[in-house]
Amino acid sequence: MTSARKPLMAGNWKSNLNHQEAVVLVQKLAWTLQDKKHDFDKAEVVVIPPFTDIRSVQTLVDGDHLAIGYGAQDVSEHDGGAYTGEISAAMLSKLGCSYVVVGHSERREHHAETDAVVNVKATKALAAGISPIVCVGEGLEVRQAGDHVAYTLEQVDGSLAGLTAEQLADVVIAYEPVWAIGTGEVATPEDAQEVCAAIRGRVEETWSSEVASALRILYGGSVKAANIAAIMAKSDVDGALVGGASLQPEEFAGIARFYAMPDLSGA
Numbered sequence: 001m002t003s004a005r006k007p008l009m010a011g012n013w014k015s016n017l018n019h020q021e022a023v024v025l026v027q028k029l030a031w032t033l034q035d036k037k038h039d040f041d042k043a044e045v046v047v048i049p050p051f052t053d054i055r056s057v058q059t060l061v062d063g064d065h066l067a068i069g070y071g072a073q074d075v076s077e078h079d080g081g082a083y084t085g086e087i088s089a090a091m092l093s094k095l096g097c098s099y100v101v102v103g104h105s106e107r108r109e110h111h112a113e114t115d116a117v118v119n120v121k122a123t124k125a126l127a128a129g130i131s132p133i134v135c136v137g138e139g140l141e142v143r144q145a146g147d148h149v150a151y152t153l154e155q156v157d158g159s160l161a162g163l164t165a166e167q168l169a170d171v172v173i174a175y176e177p178v179w180a181i182g183t184g185e186v187a188t189p190e191d192a193q194e195v196c197a198a199i200r201g202r203v204e205e206t207w208s209s210e211v212a213s214a215l216r217i218l219y220g221g222s223v224k225a226a227n228i229a230a231i232m233a234k235s236d237v238d239g240a241l242v243g244g245a246s247l248q249p250e251e252f253a254g255i256a257r258f259y260a261m262p263d264l265s266g267a
């Protein structure tokens with residue numbers, strides 16, 4: 001991690017916690033971070049709850065002036081209108097969302113989202129002033145075949161196609177190898193670094209070294225307080241997109257405070 005890029009720890013709750021549980025979790029997270037004197041300059045902390053929780057989280061964050069940010073797990077390709085069930089970027093913007101996850105592997109898999117769809121969603125988010133967290137990453141078969149870098153870079157190309165350098169300044173990329181999500185099978189820090197560095201290299205080729213050096217690239221997949229320090233020690237990893245561990249306030253606070261954690265990897 002390079003000091004010019006502020007680390008980002010984002011907790012993707014997936015389809016967990018109702019709006020009442022959301023308030024309890026965010027309160028506990030805020031208290032824990034305050035108690036441990038978390039330095040928000042050393043890591044931005046963001047929660048990504050289900051849509052139904054966002055209004056409650058907004059009310060809490062605004063009312064208590066919390067330094068915790070929040071976002072959504074998906075956004076519509078459409079601006080509004082006759083699209084039953086869809087949530088537009090403008091609606092998320094009105095709720096104060098700073099981020100939206102687009103192209104999570106679970107949406108690519110269960111909702112057949114292609115890079116082209118992810119590209120439109122990222123563009124809609126940016127137009128509404130919301131930073132898209134664009135997810136990429138290979139499945140186990142691709143990894144075993146040794147094609148993980150090429151596969152992931154193709155997703156980067158497709159998902160970010162046509163975006164300007166100015167737009168890239170508001171984009172975050174999350175490298176989440178599918179085989180490491182929710183499996184306890186964490187990629188090694190070297191695995192994370194290999195692909196995050198390749199992504200940064202691709203962004204440099206396509207846009208510029210300025211764009212690439214300012215871009216935040218997160219790692220996601222079985223991140224815990226015990227393994228985050230070793231992952232963050234890698235130069236091209238700028239944070240984490242955390243699933244299961246973000247549902248436990250103590251654990252997620254420990255991840256946010258990676259800078260105070262011992263590196264237990266022995267590296």
Ligand SMILES: O=C(CO)COP(=O)(O)O
Nearest residue numbers: 012181182221222243244
């Ligand atoms: O998919 C993830 C975050 O978006 C990672 O989930 P886990 O941290 O539960 O492996």
